[in-house]
Amino acid sequence: MEGVKAKIAPSMLSSDFANLASEAERMLQFGADWLHMDIMDGHFVPNLTIGAPVIQSLRKHTKAYLDCHLMVTNPLDYVEPLAKAGASGFTFHVEVSQEYWQELVQKIKEKGMRPGVALRPGTPIEQVFPLVEAEVPVELVLVMTVEPGFGGQKFMPEMMDKVRVLREKYPSLDIEVDGGLGPTTIDVAASAGANCIVAGSSVFGAPSPQDVISILRKSVEGAQCKS
Ligand SMILES: O=C(CO)[C@H](O)[C@H](O)COP(=O)(O)O
Numbered sequence: 579m580e581g582v583k584a585k586i587a588p589s590m591l592s593s594d595f596a597n598l599a600s601e602a603e604r605m606l607q608f609g610a611d612w613l614h615m616d617i618m619d620g621h622f623v624p625n626l627t628i629g630a631p632v633i634q635s636l637r638k639h640t641k642a643y644l645d646c647h648l649m650v651t652n653p654l655d656y657v658e659p660l661a662k663a664g665a666s667g668f669t670f671h672v673e674v675s676q677e678y679w680q681e682l683v684q685k686i687k688e689k690g691m692r693p694g695v696a697l698r699p700g701t702p703i704e705q706v707f708p709l710v711e712a713e714v715p716v717e718l719v720l721v722m723t724v725e726p727g728f729g730g731q732k733f734m735p736e737m738m739d740k741v742r743v744l745r746e747k748y749p750s751l752d753i754e755v756d757g758g759l760g761p762t763t764i765d766v767a768a769s770a771g772a773n774c775i776v777a778g779s780s781v782f783g784a785p786s787p788q789d790v791i792s793i794l795r796k797s798v799e800g801a802q803c804k805s
């Protein structure tokens with residue numbers, strides 16, 4: 579069965595932030611489909627990274643799809659600034675948006691971005707079903723495979739049950755996995771049904787990042803051929 583297109587998204591959290599534009603260009607040359615941008619507020623997670631001003635600066639240097647992962651307590655406040663900055667995807671966490679996700683998804687779409695929802699390892703998968711089935715739905719579900727906050731952590735294979743459930747229920751949904759993905763962990767994620775693969779330390783830390791990107795893509799495409 580042909581699945582949804584594989585998208586390999588290097589996490590720029592592992593790049594040299596002082597040379598973000600050239601790091602982004604390097605990843606695109608190496609075959610990246612998306613650039614994954616981790617926005618952390620030091621509150622939802624114990625780390626502080628980048629915000630709209632950095633996305634705006636990077637946008638001046640690239641036309642690439644900027645896949646923004648918002649690890650923030652108040653995602654509504656970020657819609658307008660990120661849209662103006664040139665973000666492409668806007669993925670917020672379900673844990674903070676239970677009361678207002680309909681309004682949030684609507685605003686993200688009105689501003690021309692693609693809405694996605696992410697969940698922490700401890701959050702049950704059932705919590706995202708209403709967002710995928712809504713009249714104005716999210717178009718991507720990001721299954722965290724580490725506790726959000728930092729790159730370079732160990733992949734949690736037990737999260738693959740969530741991916742399997744999602745793929746079974748929603749054959750054409752973009753399902754993204756994030757945290758600890760690389761050549762040694764990709765096969766389990768790909769065969770569970772993930773098609774959007776975020777990888778930070780395994781790509782940036784490799785002697786040949788293009789080989790890692792290619793291994794990730796081949797694994798996703800191979801798993802889709804088998805299913
Ligand atoms: O959202 C994230 C952390 O919260 C990052 O996207 C993720 O950790 C990627 O880094 P690595 O591939 O090194 O695990």
Ligand SMILES: [Fe+2]
Pocket residue numbers: 589614615616647756776
């Ligand atoms: Fe991320």
